[in-house]
Amino acid sequence: MSDRLETSVGWLSRDELEVVRGQVPLVYVDAVPVRVDARGIVTEVGLLLRAMPDGTISRALVSGRVLYGERVRDALLRHLEKDLGPVALPRIPPNPAPFTVVEYFPEPEVTGYVDPRHHAISLAFVVPVDGDCQPSQNALDLAWLTPEEAVRESVRREMTGGQDRVLRLAIAHVGLLP
Amino acid sequence: MSDRLETSVGWLSRDELEVVRGQVPLVYVDAVPVRVDARGIVTEVGLLLRAMPDGTISRALVSGRVLYGERVRDALLRHLEKDLGPVALPRIPPNPAPFTVVEYFPEPEVTGYVDPRHHAISLAFVVPVDGDCQPSQNALDLAWLTPEEAVRESVRREMTGGQDRVLRLAIAHVGLLP
Amino acid sequence: MSDRLETSVGWLSRDELEVVRGQVPLVYVDAVPVRVDARGIVTEVGLLLRAMPDGTISRALVSGRVLYGERVRDALLRHLEKDLGPVALPRIPPNPAPFTVVEYFPEPEVTGYVDPRHHAISLAFVVPVDGDCQPSQNALDLAWLTPEEAVRESVRREMTGGQDRVLRLAIAHVGLLP
Amino acid sequence: MSDRLETSVGWLSRDELEVVRGQVPLVYVDAVPVRVDARGIVTEVGLLLRAMPDGTISRALVSGRVLYGERVRDALLRHLEKDLGPVALPRIPPNPAPFTVVEYFPEPEVTGYVDPRHHAISLAFVVPVDGDCQPSQNALDLAWLTPEEAVRESVRREMTGGQDRVLRLAIAHVGLLP
Numbered sequence: 001m002s003d004r005l006e007t008s009v010g011w012l013s014r015d016e017l018e019v020v021r022g023q024v025p026l027v028y029v030d031a032v033p034v035r036v037d038a039r040g041i042v043t044e045v046g047l048l049l050r051a052m053p054d055g056t057i058s059r060a061l062v063s064g065r066v067l068y069g070e071r072v073r074d075a076l077l078r079h080l081e082k083d084l085g086p087v088a089l090p091r092i093p094p095n096p097a098p099f100t101v102v103e104y105f106p107e108p109e110v111t112g113y114v115d116p117r118h119h120a121i122s123l124a125f126v127v128p129v130d131g132d133c134q135p136s137q138n139a140l141d142l143a144w145l146t147p148e149e150a151v152r153e154s155v156r157r158e159m160t161g162g163q164d165r166v167l168r169l170a171i172a173h174v175g176l177l178p
Numbered sequence: 179m180s181d182r183l184e185t186s187v188g189w190l191s192r193d194e195l196e197v198v199r200g201q202v203p204l205v206y207v208d209a210v211p212v213r214v215d216a217r218g219i220v221t222e223v224g225l226l227l228r229a230m231p232d233g234t235i236s237r238a239l240v241s242g243r244v245l246y247g248e249r250v251r252d253a254l255l256r257h258l259e260k261d262l263g264p265v266a267l268p269r270i271p272p273n274p275a276p277f278t279v280v281e282y283f284p285e286p287e288v289t290g291y292v293d294p295r296h297h298a299i300s301l302a303f304v305v306p307v308d309g310d311c312q313p314s315q316n317a318l319d320l321a322w323l324t325p326e327e328a329v330r331e332s333v334r335r336e337m338t339g340g341q342d343r344v345l346r347l348a349i350a351h352v353g354l355l356p
Numbered sequence: 357m358s359d360r361l362e363t364s365v366g367w368l369s370r371d372e373l374e375v376v377r378g379q380v381p382l383v384y385v386d387a388v389p390v391r392v393d394a395r396g397i398v399t400e401v402g403l404l405l406r407a408m409p410d411g412t413i414s415r416a417l418v419s420g421r422v423l424y425g426e427r428v429r430d431a432l433l434r435h436l437e438k439d440l441g442p443v444a445l446p447r448i449p450p451n452p453a454p455f456t457v458v459e460y461f462p463e464p465e466v467t468g469y470v471d472p473r474h475h476a477i478s479l480a481f482v483v484p485v486d487g488d489c490q491p492s493q494n495a496l497d498l499a500w501l502t503p504e505e506a507v508r509e510s511v512r513r514e515m516t517g518g519q520d521r522v523l524r525l526a527i528a529h530v531g532l533l534p
Numbered sequence: 535m536s537d538r539l540e541t542s543v544g545w546l547s548r549d550e551l552e553v554v555r556g557q558v559p560l561v562y563v564d565a566v567p568v569r570v571d572a573r574g575i576v577t578e579v580g581l582l583l584r585a586m587p588d589g590t591i592s593r594a595l596v597s598g599r600v601l602y603g604e605r606v607r608d609a610l611l612r613h614l615e616k617d618l619g620p621v622a623l624p625r626i627p628p629n630p631a632p633f634t635v636v637e638y639f640p641e642p643e644v645t646g647y648v649d650p651r652h653h654a655i656s657l658a659f660v661v662p663v664d665g666d667c668q669p670s671q672n673a674l675d676l677a678w679l680t681p682e683e684a685v686r687e688s689v690r691r692e693m694t695g696g697q698d699r700v701l702r703l704a705i706a707h708v709g710l711l712p
Contacts, residue, residue: 012201012202020198020201020202024190024198024202024205024243024246025205025245025246027203036626036628039607039608039611039626040625040626040627040628041607042628066203066299067202068200068202068203068297069283069297070203071281071288071289072279072281072299073573073575077572077573091574091625091662092572092573093574093627094568094570094576094660094708095633095660095707095708095709096278096279096708096709097275097279098275098279099629100274100275101250101275101276101301101531103250105247111249119246119247121205121244121250123279126628126629128625128628165533168528168533168534169528169531169534172524172528172534173528173529173629174628174629174630175456175628175629175630177521178524178525178528178534212450214450216433216448217429217430217433217448218429218447218449218450219429219450220450249395251395251397252395255395269447269484270392270394271396271449272390272396272397272398272484272530273455273529273530273531274530274531277451278709304450304451306447306450343711346706346712347706347709347712350702350703350706350712351451351706351707352450352452353450353634353635355699356702356703368557372557376554376558378602379546379550379554380546380554380561380599380602381601381604383558383559383655424556424557424559424653425653426559427644427645428637428655452634453631453633453634453635454631455631456630456631457630457657459606461603467605475602475603477600477606479635
């Protein structure tokens with residue numbers, strides 16, 4: 001979610017971004033990195049530990065903005081590599097449709113998904129990763145949890161902005177217990 | 179696609195919109211209105227005739243911007259009512275995920291989907307409509323075609339910006355011949 | 357789930373069905389009837405009260421077999437009308453793909469979805485219904501619950517065979533709290 | 535589609551299968567093997583050359599029956615390995631839902647999908663494969679075509695039973711030109 005370190009094409013100064021984020025919804029991608037077995041069953045879910053827009057240190061999904069001129073796939077790949085390192089080998093799904101659309105608003109009452117900075121519309125994807133993952137840049141840690149562990153109340157409480165719900169929708173999408 | 183007649187919350191002056199559309203991708207919705215039979219099979223597809231951003235008079239999908247503070251569902255409903263009239267009775271799908279994501283760029287070579295005005299990321303939905311439809315506001319006409327007619331070469335040539343492809347992806351999504 | 361009152365084409369005697377159900381997986385449909393508002397948001401979920409294959413009286417989804425020679429859409433419509441009455445006006449989705457596939461086995465350890473009678477592969481759909489619903493034939497009652505109520509522990513305990521999980525996957529599919 | 539070489543659990547003699555296939559719809563899986571680039575974009579589609587149930591030598595998808603007691607994922611993996619060899623390394627999707635459901639009937643007028651032997655309901659998946667593929671067992675050849683090549687009229691004419699339509703629905707599902 002750092003909007004400062006971006007490629008040149010879509011780069012905005014902090015001031016420009018401050019203006020634009022009050023004018024139109026921003027496009028985001030949310031990715032739930034997973035480990036899968038040979039049959040495609042999700043065995044583990046990856047959660048970052050990071051400083052969040054609301055000021056907390058929380059468990060979080062891979063998430064970030066799609067830049068002007070950037071394809072959604074490229075944004076997904078860029079944010080996954082930024083958060084999981086250059087050798088995570090994410091498997092971006094061939095189908096361009098997200099499994100759900102998450103609408104973050106500054107006001108918690110609209111959808112329950114909250115981003116205090118702006119209105120963001122996020123395309124959410126489950127992304128299998130095969131390679132070595134190491135938390136990089138803004139992430140303090142990366143933990144792999146089983147789907148059962150990931151839906152526990154204790155994990156929910158460590159997530160903010162409604163990302164625990166996105167995580168559970170992702171787990172339901174792959175047919176497991178939400 | 180008129181950005182002038184919008185609700186107060188997300189309203190931007192023409193100048194403001196000119197600036198912002200060069201800074202971030204805009205969020206759009208594309209809707210393919212359909213008639214379905216009792217078994218859910220698509221029997222007809224609705225196509226507008228309208229003035230397009232590229233200056234042509236073309237067959238077109240229902241399409242428009244999601245405003246700041248507006249939910250995707252509300253944008254979908256607003257644009258359907260604007261283009262098909264107030265008694266079209268669109269059936270917005272319960273699932274928030276679009277059937278595909280269409281990325282419009284000013285440059286035709288990126289994805290083949292083109293909007294000369296800006297980079298837009300459009301969530302595309304198939305929307306059954308039950309009521310009386312009458313083209314309103316910017317639309318000059320509304321034609322109902324069978325899926326077979328809608329994929330004909332003659333119809334393709336009357337559509338611009340790649341919307342003929344969106345239409346065929348929609349027809350494939352409902353299991354019919356693309 | 358009554359296999360006796362079926363159309364002629366796919367009708368099997370009880371003995372024939374006993375043999376075949378030990379030889380191949382049977383095709384089922386599971387339907388989650390829902391009430392939606394004008395924006396497509398699910399406001400209520402319909403649950404039957406019925407005698408289940410495991411001998412219990414349980415809360416249940418609309419569920420039943422696809423017959424030889426029958427299209428999936430027709431099976432869905434037939435079971436919805438059988439369980440909710442002839443004026444329920446179900447809206448069968450245009451997209452032929454189910455939101456999930458549920459694999460019921462006699463052994464509880466395979467997938468957690470259990471049917472003591474056979475191996476069934478069920479295509480699960482969320483189906484908005486507009487009309488008057490009245491439990492008919494095998495159903496003793498029909499209750500409409502909000503999505504929040506439907507995922508409560510007390511409701512879960514009243515469902516068997518893993519149908520509470522199918523219900524929660526359906527609620528997640530429409531973007532609500534699972 | 536060979537029903538003789540199956541694992542013990544779901545094995546049926548040829549006579550038993552002849553009886554059962556006239557009584558209930560059989561569950562099949564259809565897989566469209568694809569090569570994808572690092573961004574998940576489909577670059578090639580794999581088509582087998584094989585003897586088909588209608589007696590022709592045709593271009594074909596990976597396709598086969600789900601056995602009694604077998605999970606859909608395992609059937610998908612089994613048929614992919616049978617047709618593409620043991621080191622194809624198929625990536626079975628984590629989401630259990632197929633991208634479409636294909637209903638094959640002996641009579642061509644029902645859905646346009648035809649299997650002269652029986653009524654089959656097939657769950658269709660797009661499956662990226664990473665490893666070396668070599669046509670094995672019943673397949674005479676395996677060809678990799680670009681999506682553009684795969685939708686050409688000449689390829690359509692080499693496919694039977696409506697599998698050319700399944701192929702085009704798959705290509706549409708991944709956002710490419712159908």
